[in-house]
Amino acid sequence: MGLGSCFRIYANNVYLVSVTNYRITTTTPFHPRCRPSCSLFHSTISNGTPPPGTLHALSVKNGSFQTLNSANHLLSLYVKSYNMGHAQKLFDEIPHKNTHTWTILISGFARAGSSEMVFNLFRGMQAKGACPNQYTLSSVFKCCSFDNNLQLGKGVHAWMLRNGVDVDVVLGNSVLDVYLKCKAFQYAERLFELMDEKDVVSWNIMIGAYLRVGDVEKSLDMFRKLPCKDVVSWNTIVDGLMQCGCERRALEQLYSMVEYGIGFSAVTFSIALILASSLSVVELGRQLHGMVLKRGFDSDGFTRSSLVEMYCKCGRMDKASIILRDVPLDFRRKGDVGVTSKEPEAGIVSWGSMVSGYVWNGKYEDGIKAFRLMVRELVVVDIRTVTTVISACANAGILDFGRHIHAYVQKIGHRIDAYVGSSLIDMYSKCGSLDDAWMIFRQVNKPNVILWTSMISGCSLQGQGRQAISLFEEMLNQGIMPNEVTFLGVLNACSHAGLLDEGCRYFRMMKDAYCINPGVEHCTSMVDLYGRAGCLTETKNFIFENGLSHLTSVWKSFLSSCRLHKNVEIGKWVSDMLLQVAPSDPGAYVLLSNMCASNHRWNEAARVRSLMHQRGVKKQPGQSWIQLKDQIHTFVMGDRSHHQDKEIYSYLDTLIGRLKEIGYSLDAKLVMQDVEEEQGELLISHHSEKIAVVFGIINTTNGIPIRIIKNLRICTDCHNFIKYASQLLDREIIVRDIRRYHHFKHGSCSCEDYW
DNA sequence: ATAGGGTTAG
Known part of the structure; x- marks a missing residue:
């Protein structure tokens, strides 16, 4: 995560810290009593630190910045306060770097998720003959996991073995994690067997990995075999089951935890609260809330955030805002917060959840108000929350708020990465501003499938079918692997633009070349494509050949095609099918009566309406x-x-x-x-x-x-x-x-x- | 210094 300008609070003073071109500026001078020295660098972290940039300037000025040791300390201070731009600058100025110097910078970039920097530095380090230690290697492996860089991970692992690096259990686990995140299961399983020292973390890594690929049975099997489970093992299994869609089984495991007397951690509460809201068991949520209060976990930002989210998702904004009332925006001044703690972020997350919660519940004004308050109170809004809120704006179609957030992202100097970029593209295209979507699309550095898909779907949504298709072809040329969502966007584009042949070709391509099984949405899109092109017989055949006759969406689409092509005969047959499948769907009646009406069959239209009335089917008010x-x-x-x-x-x-x-x-x-x-x-x-x-x-x-x-x-x-x-x-x-x-x-x- | 919480497209 890149860091631009941000507000930081030290000893009750607010500093605007901006990092541009490796220059650091602060608006408020730090306390004059502070004199830079090595020991001060450490002590100031914990009790209200002045920005290290100022320390740096002073230390250069009065000559205390001379030894490699103090330079390394200062470097680590920059890294700890997320000032990577300045850290890099200082690093470049240090003439004789040792392993420690390299490692501090590498670990900083690893924490910030800048894998590319880490890999380059690691190569630079080896070229200069500095020998990586276990900390360095660990950071590199972390980035390999994050970036799915199997090649580099394998290379470094081999290098370690060649050079007889002492591999302890922690480093071994890092390597294991790389293989599993890259889905290299054979390597991982072999490594797991060969590891002479395994701890519960090694097992947890394995269990989590099987759950990520949906292998519920294998992970449960390992979980049962694991002799000394810790709370993380339990959290992993509960969360993993939930992610695999086995919410019930997740709940069972949660109850087992209680039975076995496993103490919940803050993470357990987070997971459990999300489980409660996805199962819509408000009662469970309330019970959990009680437990949270009893065990004093309400001071944990993540737990609070999950509580807020749970109540928001259940539509209980009143409850959510009560929790938030106890989390003042100046939470960072309460003294329970260290610079390295996750806590500041977590408090922000609570507010972010609240903003998203308002938007989910259609209370846009309140959402905007809360967001404004956050910005006004100089709180650094967490970028993950920002993406959530942008996506909420997209779905609510509120362009202005979306634009504000976009401007905010630019203001804090956050790079528009694939996450933010995709949500912005989605927001702009859903709000009808395709030009802005294109602008975002072009400025993202490393586009991934999701980014491409957002843009393709955006074009398709706005009726620019041809554009969507050429974008898709360009994506293939760049060697990006499309997934089922991408194909859905492409098929929709074909159907909106009436490109029957292309649509059929892509449908075959999806099945044959990319081995993606068509889902309900793909099939509905195909039905739409055939129907819109006027190939009503083909539509019917397609439905039966693909066993789609039980799907409401398919018949609805077919029926609107009949209406479009004024084919009342087939239309009547289709509406019979539709009414059988979905007798209480208001859309079915409306479509049917509209079709009759547009063909001047007033009596039939009236009959459909009275049937609808008789069956007590209510139309949604416009x-x-x-x-x-x-x-x-x-x-x-x-x-x-x-x-x-x-x-x-x-x-x-x-x-x-x-x-x-x-x-x-x-x-x-x-x-x-x-x-x-x-x-x-x-x-x-x-x-x-x-x-x-x-x-x-x-x-x-x-x-x-x-x-x-x-x-x-x-x-x-x-x-x-x-x-x-x-x-x-x-x-x-x-x-x-x-x-x-x-x-x-x-x-x-x-x-x-x-x- | 390793594992677990929540971020983007339908």
Whole structure:
């Protein structure tokens, strides 16, 4: 993790520490009593340290920075306070480096996850004839594990054996971990057998590795054979089972822990709380909360964060905020925090969880408020939390908040890595701003599959099918291995762009060349592809050949294709199938009645509606929302609750009049097609998306695109209305509905009227 | 100095 500018609190003073071009600056001078000396470097860490940069400057000035020993101490001080930029600079200045000098810097970069730096330094070290010690090797192996660099790991392991390096159990475990993280199970198993000294950590590493690849039986077997389990062994098995989707078995193991009297650690609580929220057992969560309080684990930041997250996921924001109330933002001043402790991060995580929690629960304003508070209070927001929040913004479609966070990431000087990059690309493309997504995509250094996939899916989402495909081809050319998600993006792109042949080719490629079994989503996408191309017979064959006839999504897609191609005969048959599979799905009835209506079969349409009514199937009410400044404005059909309602409706009526002059018409038959409620022209003209659009027009200046999010699919009339409005007012209007994006510009839509 | 908590795409 790179470190840019950040705020650090030393002895109740806030320092802005910025590291740019290896130069360190602080806004507030440190305490004048401090005089740099070797011993001071150590003692100051624990009791309110002035930034080491200042110490460095002073020590150079008054000549106390002379011996290699003191240089190494200073180096380690930089490393411990995460100032790797300055550490590197100092390192370069040290003329005669010893093993210790190299090791300090290497371990620092290893902790920061900068594998490339570690590998380069390690090579440099060997070239200069400095002999790596066990600490050095351990750091290198850690990076090999992190980077899946099997080649280097194997090389260093061989070098160790050749040079007769004394391998103790810790170093042996590091090597074992490399082989397992790289999924080199044969090597690992052989090494495990040959290790003359094995401890419980070695076993835990093995058990964890089998769980990561989903080999539940093997890991459970080893777990049972393990003679002296520690709490980590138990944590590993509970968490691993949960990750493998065996939540019930995880819960059983958790209960066994209690039975055997194994004391829970903070990690156990974290895992257990997540388990409780994924099983939606609020009661278990509450019990755990009680235990946490009883055992005093509520001072642990990670545990608190899990508590907050658990309550957030259960929708209990009240409970979550109570926990957070006891975690003040100035938690770092409480004196229980050392520079090297994980605690500051953990406190931040609690707040980050709260921000995400608000967003998950649709309380965007509160989320934004909490985030602002964090920033205002000069808290360093943990980058992992940031990615979570960005992804929450993506799913909630709130571009402004997303942009704020993007700006924040830039401000703190964090490099946009694959994690942040993917979530930003996703956010921008889901919020309808593909240009920004491209900008992010181009600036990421080492793109991985996920990054490529985000961009491919983004293009596909925005209807840029061809673009998505050429991106995919480029990815293959660069030797990046696509996975099932990538193929899903590509297939969706083909289906949106109507590229039948290409879609079929990629589907075969996925199965034959990459041995990926098509999942439900892939098959639905294929059904969509065939259906949209008008190959209704092929669609039907595909469904039966692939045994998909039990899937609601497949029949729904088929039915909308029938509607598109106005094939009522097949459509009726499809809707029979659909109603058999999903008799209580409101979408089935709506689609069917729409299809009948658009073919002027009014009686049948009415029959479908009354059937729906009889069976007590309720349609989801339509809702649209738009963000202006910090506020999210939500509208339902015929909404009168907004304080600007008079203005909105009079503008809407005028606008409809003007649009009619350029060709828009409120067609009576469209009234019946509607996905929301459908009774007469008045109601259709007051659909939530129309209200939201008008509200946006009134409250923004010309030239600013209007972004609307809708919880259902957009109806034909609103689609028409917005097309004409974009032409008349020369405005870009972007509507994200439940299925896809509609990018209206100059009177046409990016979906080319298919959705 | 080794293992376990939560980060990105659908």
